Each structure stands twice: as structure tokens, then as C-alpha cells.
Amino acid sequence: MTATGAFTSIEEAKTGSTVYVTTDLALLKKFWAECELGAIDDSTLESYLGCPGKILEVEDDDTANLEWITKDTQWIPIEACLRDLDPALRRHAPFQLTEMVNEASVAEPFTSIEEAKCGQTVYCTTDLKLLKAQWAVCELGNIDDATLESYLGCPGKILEVEDDDDTVQLEWITKDSQWIPILACTKDLEESQRCHAPFQVTEMVNEKSAAEPFTSIEEAKCGMTVYCTTDLKLLKEQWAECELGRIDDETLETYLACPGKILEVEDDDDTVNLEWVTKDSQWIPILACTKDLEESQRRHAPFQVTEMVNEKEAGAPIVDDHELIESDMPVVEV
Numbered sequence: 499m500t501a502t503g504a505f506t507s508i509e510e511a512k513t514g515s516t517v518y519v520t521t522d523l524a525l526l527k528k529f530w531a532e533c534e535l536g537a538i539d540d541s542t543l544e545s546y547l548g549c550p551g552k553i554l555e556v557e558d559d560d561t562a563n564l565e566w567i568t569k570d571t572q573w574i575p576i577e578a579c580l581r582d583l584d585p586a587l588r589r590h591a592p593f594q595l596t597e598m599v600n601e602a603s604v605a606e607p608f609t610s611i612e613e614a615k616c617g618q619t620v621y622c623t624t625d626l627k628l629l630k631a632q633w634a635v636c637e638l639g640n641i642d643d644a645t646l647e648s649y650l651g652c653p654g655k656i657l658e659v660e661d662d663d664d665t666v667q668l669e670w671i672t673k674d675s676q677w678i679p680i681l682a683c684t685k686d687l688e689e690s691q692r693c694h695a696p697f698q699v700t701e702m703v704n705e706k707s708a709a710e711p712f713t714s715i716e717e718a719k720c721g722m723t724v725y726c727t728t729d730l731k732l733l734k735e736q737w738a739e740c741e742l743g744r745i746d747d748e749t750l751e752t753y754l755a756c757p758g759k760i761l762e763v764e765d766d767d768d769t770v771n772l773e774w775v776t777k778d779s780q781w782i783p784i785l786a787c788t789k790d791l792e793e794s795q796r797r798h799a800p801f802q803v804t805e806m807v808n809e810k811e812a813g814a815p816i817v818d819d820h821e822l823i824e825s826d827m828p829v830v831e832v
Contacts, residue, residue: 503581529575
């Protein structure tokens with residue numbers, strides 16, 4: 499028996515089944531490129547050849563997330579996998595990991611939100627594809643790959659645990675925070691793989707963030723100019739807590755980062771009535787506001803009303819287009 503049962507479609511792959519990576523390097527390179535799995539050297543690809551892996555996840559781009567016997571994982575094109583392989587051609591595990599076969603992997607992944615506890619320090623995965631997949635599953639919104647890559651390998655302290663969507667709010671060492679899918683986190687990470695903090699904020703480690711949040715309604719004063727948070731998830735949570743009624747994400751997004759002058763303060767539900775530069779106003783949760791905001795993040799006003807700001811021309815003549823109708827009633831002189 500040699501190589502048998504080559505996969506021809508992602509529909510044939512089943513979670514939990516054990517498959518083997520092809521022994522054909524050219525075939526693996528071909529499908530690796532087709533599936534756009536990124537730059538990789540031949541020696542690393544060669545280390546996968548003939549290795550058994552259990553399918554953990556199946557992805558629409560015709561790849562499967564394989565777990566090696568070392569408990570490490572790798573996304574592999576399904577058409578570069580086999581259902582069985584001659585024992586003489588099989589290998590134990592990718593060679594760069596073989597030495598760790600009898601060692602417990604430091605990068606133990608979270609498998610459930612129940613494992614996450616506030617105050618824990620965890621690490622964001624080093625696997626961009628896993629982070630992207632979990633980000634989409636948790637519906638955390640649009641984000642570019644460069645920003646996601648900046649989170650890889652970073653340690654964060656869990657500030658909040660959200661059971662509803664299996665995410666945790668991580669505080670980086672910069673004191674900035676970000677909601678991250680718990681299944682894209684590990685309980686520890688090899689020191690050689692750790693990063694200090696997301697690169698876009700690393701330069702601010704020793705600077706005081708301009709976006710100082712409000713922590714209490716008592717801090718809000720009429721006449722102050724404040725900024726709505728840039729964090730949609732935070733705004734949604736606070737909107738629900740303050741029972742401000744049903745609203746769609748698109749409308750909430752228009753408020754993000756907009757400046758508003760506090761017209762009224764409502765102690766009962768911790769909200770403030772903000773007047774935008776358009777003179778429209780909106781009640782916003784105070785805990786979804788900041789006292790200042792980096793200029794690069796500020797927006798002018800909610801976009802649905804911005805278009806109306808310049809619509810009425812100053813000093814435009816009033817046009818009376820009503821038709822005058824002569825009355826049949828006699829004129830009475832007084």
C-alpha cells in the first residue's frame with residue numbers, strides 16, 4: 499500500500515478524522531499557493547510531508563486545520579492530504595517539532611470561554627489564520643490583516659469575559675485594550691514567540707493616552723466637550739445597559755469618535771445629551787465617552803447628518819411660490 503485516498507474536495511473532509519499530508523513536495527507547494535497560505539520556505543513544507551494530523555477545523559478556502567501529535571496545529575490544503583499512507587512513508591511529526599513530542603506544549607490553547615478568568619494573563623495566538631477565523635465567528639467587525647498581525651503573540655490581562663460571543667477584553671501592557679476571541683488565545687507562549695505589545699501602540703508605552711475614559715457620571719459637567727468612544731463593542735454594551743432602545747450597528751458606528759458638548763446630565767441612567775457640531779443632539783452613555791481623543795481618530799460629526807450641514811446656504815433669499823387666489827367676499831371698510 500502506498501498513498502491512498504487523495505482528497506478532491508473540501509466537502510470530503512470531516513472534523514475529527516486523521517489524514518496524512520502528501521509526500522509530494524511539488525503538489526503541496528502548488529496547493530499552498532492556490533490557497534494563498536502565505537510565504538513559506540521549502541524546508542518547512544518538507545517537514546509536513548507524510549505527517550498525520552487530526553482535522554480540527556475545515557475552511558471554505560479548501561484548507562483544514564491539522565493537529566499534529568505534538569498538539570501544534572497547521573492549516574494545510576485539503577487537496578494536499580491523503581486518507582491513508584503506507585506506514586513506510588509516514589513520518590512522526592514535522593521535524594522542527596519532533597524534539598518536543600514528549601514535552602507539554604507551552605502554548606496551550608483555550609477551548610472554552612469558561613476557562614477564562616478576569617485577571618489572568620494570556621497570549622494572543624501566533625496563528626494569523628486562526629485569529630482571522632475566530633474574529634469572523636465572533637463578529638468583531640471589519641479589520642485589516644496588518645492590525646490583526648500586530649496582536650499576534652502579545653500578552654494581555656483579561657479585564658472582562660463576554661459569554662455571549664466568547665470574547666475577552668485584553669489589556670496590553672500599554673494599558674490600551676482590545677476584545678479578542680478566547681479561542682484565539684493561549685494560556686502561555688514560548689518566550690521566543692512572544693511580542694511586547696501591538697506594534698501600533700508600542701511607541702505610546704510611556705505616554706499618557708489622550709483617550710481618557712469617563713468612569714462615572716459624576717465626572718460629566720454641562721458645557722464640557724467630550725468624544726464618543728471609538729470602540730463599537732463598548733458603545734453597544736453601554737447602550738444596552740442604559741436601556742437607550744433598539745438601534746442598528748450602522749447608526750452607532752456614525753457616533754464613534756464624534757465630539758459633542760454636554761447639554762444635560764442624567765444621573766438615573768448614566769447618560770449625557772451630546773450636541774454635535776451640526777446642532778443635532780443624542781443621548782450617549784457616559785461610560786462610552788472619553789475626555790479627549792487623538793486628533794488622528796477624531797471625526798467631525800455623525801455622517802448621516804454631516805451632509806446636511808452645508809445644505810442651507812446662508813443668506814439665501816426666501817422664495818414665495820404660493821399662488822394667490824382672489825376672494826369672492828366683499829371688502830368691508832372699517
